[in-house]
Structure formats: structure tokens, C-alpha cells
Amino acid sequence: MKVFSNSKSGEVDIPQPRNNVNISTIRFEIQQKFDRIFIILYDGSWNAGTSITNGIEYITAFIYEQFPQISEYVKDQIFWFENYEHSPNIFDQVSFYTEPPLFATPSWNRLSKEQLLKKFNQLM
Numbered sequence: 001m002k003v004f005s006n007s008k009s010g011e012v013d014i015p016q017p018r019n020n021v022n023i024s025t026i027r028f029e030i031q032q033k034f035d036r037i038f039i040i041l042y043d044g045s046w047n048a049g050t051s052i053t054n055g056i057e058y059i060t061a062f063i064y065e066q067f068p069q070i071s072e073y074v075k076d077q078i079f080w081f082e083n084y085e086h087s088p089n090i091f092d093q094v095s096f097y098t099e100p101p102l103f104a105t106p107s108w109n110r111l112s113k114e115q116l117l118k119k120f121n122q123l124m
Contacts, residue, residue, distance in 0.1 A: 011046070014055065014062050024049040024059060030067060037070055037078050038120065039063060044085025052082045053108075056094060060103040075099050081116065084107075089113040 014024040015105065027042040041059060045054040052059060058082060064070050071079065080094040089112060097105035 003109060012066070013063070014059050015079075024052065024055050024121050026059060028063060030063075030070075032069075033120075035073070035077055037073050038081070038085055039070075039079065040081045040091070042083050042085070051105075052084075053092075056082075056106050057103050060094070060096070061101060064103070071100065091116045093119075 002115045009027070009029040011025065011027045014026060024043075025047045027044070027046070029038075029042075031038040031040075039060075041052050041063075049055075075096070078100065080096075082092040082094060083090070091111045091113065092108045093111055093116075095107050095109070096103045097107075
């Protein structure tokens with residue numbers, strides 16, 4: 001499912017920092033619009049490891065490291081979202097108390113797909 005056009009997407013195994021053992025396999029989309037980055041992390045039946053919600057600090061840090069262009073943006077310009085295969089029309093916006101590259105103290109805000117698209121268009 002593509003929420004935004006012209007997005008970079010893929011599937012990646014997320015290693016645990018201490019021992020390099022994969023903790024999750026996630027799918028993702030990254031969309032740059034003007035001075036903002038939108039990142040959607042997808043979880044589903046392909047992931048036999050830790051859920052996005054339970055591994056969010058590791059997963060966001062890994063994506064941040066894998067795509068250095070994200071580091072050109074400040075915290076308020078980076079928007080993280082989770083989506084689960086079993087709820088394709090529900091998204092959770094994830095915010096962090098800390099500044100990148102440290103992703104700590106996450107909080108979640110539930111959005112419908114329509115709310116997500118509206119938010120995306122408002123931020124343009």
C-alpha cells in the first residue's frame with residue numbers, strides 16, 4: 001500500500017545494537033516533501049521478531065543511520081508513523097521527547113488513514 005506517491009520503500013532487518021541479532025523485519029516508506037520527512041513503518045506477518053511498537057527506539061535509530069539524508073532535518077521536521085497489516089487504515093504517529101539521533105521516550109497518537117492524509121496535506 002502506498003500512502004504517498006514517489007516514496008522510497010523497502011524491507012529491512014533491524015539488528016539489535018549489542019549483539020547484531022535481528023530483532024525485527026519491517027517494511028517502510030520514506031517521503032520527503034519540501035522541508036519535511038515522513039516515515040511509515042509497516043509491521044505484519046513477515047515479521048517474526050519484535051513488533052514496531054516494542055522496538056521503536058532501535059528501529060527509528062536504525063532507519064536514521066541507514067538514510068543519512070534524514071539527519072539533515074531537525075526533530076520537528078521528521079514525522080514517524082506505524083501501521084500494522086491487520087489494521088491497514090489505522091496509523092500511529094510516534095513522537096520522541098529527545099532529539100535525533102537519540103530516539104527515546106516515545107509517545108503515540110492514533111490516526112485514521114484519512115486523518116493521516118489530511119495531516120500530510122496540512123504540513124505541506
